[in-house]
Amino acid sequence: MDAPEAGKPPVLSAEIFVIPLEANRFLVYAPLRRAAFVGNAGVVNLLADLREGRTEGVKEGADSGDEALEFLRRLEIVDAGPETPPHETFADEPEPTSVTLFLTTACNLRCTYCYAAAGEGEARHMPPELARRGVDFVVGNAVRRGEDHFEVNFHGGGEPARNWPTLTETLAYARRQAEAHGLNLTAYIATNAVFSKMQLDWVVANLDGASVSCDGLPEVHDANRVTPGGKGSSASVLHTLRRFDAENFSYGIRMTVTAAAIPRLADSVEFLCANFHPGQIQAEPAYQIGRGAVAPSAETEAFVSAFREAQARARGHGQELTFSAARAGTLTRHFCAATQDLFAITPSGSVSSCYEVFDESSPRAPIFLYGAHDGEGGWRFDQEKIAFLRSQSVDRRAWCAGCFARWSCGGDCYHKALAVHGGGEFAGTERCDIIRALTKDQILTRIAEAGGVFWHEAPTDAVAVIEGCDCVSCGE
Numbered sequence: 001m002d003a004p005e006a007g008k009p010p011v012l013s014a015e016i017f018v019i020p021l022e023a024n025r026f027l028v029y030a031p032l033r034r035a036a037f038v039g040n041a042g043v044v045n046l047l048a049d050l051r052e053g054r055t056e057g058v059k060e061g062a063d064s065g066d067e068a069l070e071f072l073r074r075l076e077i078v079d080a081g082p083e084t085p086p087h088e089t090f091a092d093e094p095e096p097t098s099v100t101l102f103l104t105t106a107c108n109l110r111c112t113y114c115y116a117a118a119g120e121g122e123a124r125h126m127p128p129e130l131a132r133r134g135v136d137f138v139v140g141n142a143v144r145r146g147e148d149h150f151e152v153n154f155h156g157g158g159e160p161a162r163n164w165p166t167l168t169e170t171l172a173y174a175r176r177q178a179e180a181h182g183l184n185l186t187a188y189i190a191t192n193a194v195f196s197k198m199q200l201d202w203v204v205a206n207l208d209g210a211s212v213s214c215d216g217l218p219e220v221h222d223a224n225r226v227t228p229g230g231k232g233s234s235a236s237v238l239h240t241l242r243r244f245d246a247e248n249f250s251y252g253i254r255m256t257v258t259a260a261a262i263p264r265l266a267d268s269v270e271f272l273c274a275n276f277h278p279g280q281i282q283a284e285p286a287y288q289i290g291r292g293a294v295a296p297s298a299e300t301e302a303f304v305s306a307f308r309e310a311q312a313r314a315r316g317h318g319q320e321l322t323f324s325a326a327r328a329g330t331l332t333r334h335f336c337a338a339t340q341d342l343f344a345i346t347p348s349g350s351v352s353s354c355y356e357v358f359d360e361s362s363p364r365a366p367i368f369l370y371g372a373h374d375g376e377g378g379w380r381f382d383q384e385k386i387a388f389l390r391s392q393s394v395d396r397r398a399w400c401a402g403c404f405a406r407w408s409c410g411g412d413c414y415h416k417a418l419a420v421h422g423g424g425e426f427a428g429t430e431r432c433d434i435i436r437a438l439t440k441d442q443i444l445t446r447i448a449e450a451g452g453v454f455w456h457e458a459p460t461d462a463v464a465v466i467e468g469c470d471c472v473s474c475g476e
């Protein structure tokens with residue numbers, strides 16, 4: 001930051017949001033500066049004056065010895081020059097080095113809130129040759145781009161382990177390709193973790209990590225995550241988690257919280273933290289879609305209160321509880337990879353950019369399916385659809401312009417926005433209140449952890465792409 005010129009009026013140099021707290025206290029947040037502090041009405045008025053160019057009373061700047069201005073300069077809120085919003089780095093044609101394979105729509109469970117309504121209708125399975133084409137594509141891209149790594153993710157629609165032949169053959173093939181091309185391979189699975197002994201042995205021995213759907217306390221989990229015969233699945237899932245811990249296998253837990261389970265969220269998180277060692281625990285209100293379409297909404301103030309209590313309990317165990325769209329400090333125009341060229345393949349060979357759109361029968365398939373295999377070993381993409389998906393960034397959404405969470409939220413789940421507003425103008429969702437409440441908590445926590453006066457992280461390159469996806473709906 002340059003020193004202010006003597007006699008020059010101070011200039012506001014940050015996008016500022018003022019969030020009222022209690023009793024004449026305000027949270028002042030400059031997301032693009034990664035800066036925040038708690039101030040009084042005086043500093044808020046000063047910022048308003050600067051924003052409106054009313055600088056008569058403050059124009060002497062540094063020479064006046066004005067402490068408030070000096071403080072604002074230190075946080076790059078004043079006289080720091082233009083800000084840099086997160087940039088985008090899309091190639092013309094998608095060149096992914098990560099492939100997600102929706103291996104099957106079949107499932108061994110019938111969870112009451114399943115977004116995919118898995119197990120209903122005729123099951124579709126991905127053949128191994130189609131999965132190999134996906135692997136070939138990302139391997140070719142990694143080689144062409146000079147990268148040393150590619151990634152294979154096994155995912156639903158249903159439970160990926162229900163298409164065991166394709167799962168195991170594809171991994172073996174990917175390993176051979178990695179070796180042949182001198183590349184590193186990482187392979188993950190999103191799973192309900194109800195495995196046979198043979199499957200569990202294989203997962204631990206062969207994969208790099210797993211995202212496990214588990215709702216916490218056995219009675220909470222078993223209320224919704226049941227077999228086709230209606231039997232709870234927690235005994236199997238907890239057995240898997242114990243094995244993962246015993247083997248130091250890397251995994252995260254993804255909790256789906258129904259309205260009925262909100263009062264038990266803190267106890268469920270406590271149970272998981274006290275008994276297991278996941279790398280991450282994420283809690284999301286149940287998405288009202290699929291079998292959960294008619295369930296009462298869990299996107300409520302009660303969820304926020306329960307999340308706060310659960311977060312406090314998790315921290316007591318040295319663990320952080322996460323919610324996908326609250327991520328203060330992250331700078332992005334996008335919530336997830338759905339608008340950033342996610343390369344996911346349906347069992348029939350379409351290319352999807354959304355974990356929610358795992359086959360051609362999805363109501364939103366026309367939006368999220370943007371390519372297909374070309375019948376000759378390659379893939380063709382619809383450039384118009386790609387351009388449309390990429391354009392769904394938070395900076396182009398009028399409703400989000402005044403929201404302090406926008407540069408970290410990235411506009412939240414686009415699939416959810418479509419489910420709520422159809423193709424119409426976005427006008428917020430119930431999740432927005434959760435996002436803002438929990439993002440505000442994170443900012444206040446950062447201030448507290450930084451000594452209690454302000455938070456300001458050294459400027460870094462703005463992040464354009466969210467790696468991986470904490471999808472809101474992947475509670476398989």
Ligand code: SF4
Nearest residue numbers: 336354355413415471
């Ligand atoms: S977060 Fe939403 S838009 Fe992104 S992949 Fe998941 S369902 Fe699709």
Ligand code: SF4
Nearest residue numbers: 400403406409411432
């Ligand atoms: S209005 Fe909602 S979707 Fe938009 S940035 Fe804010 S919290 Fe995210």
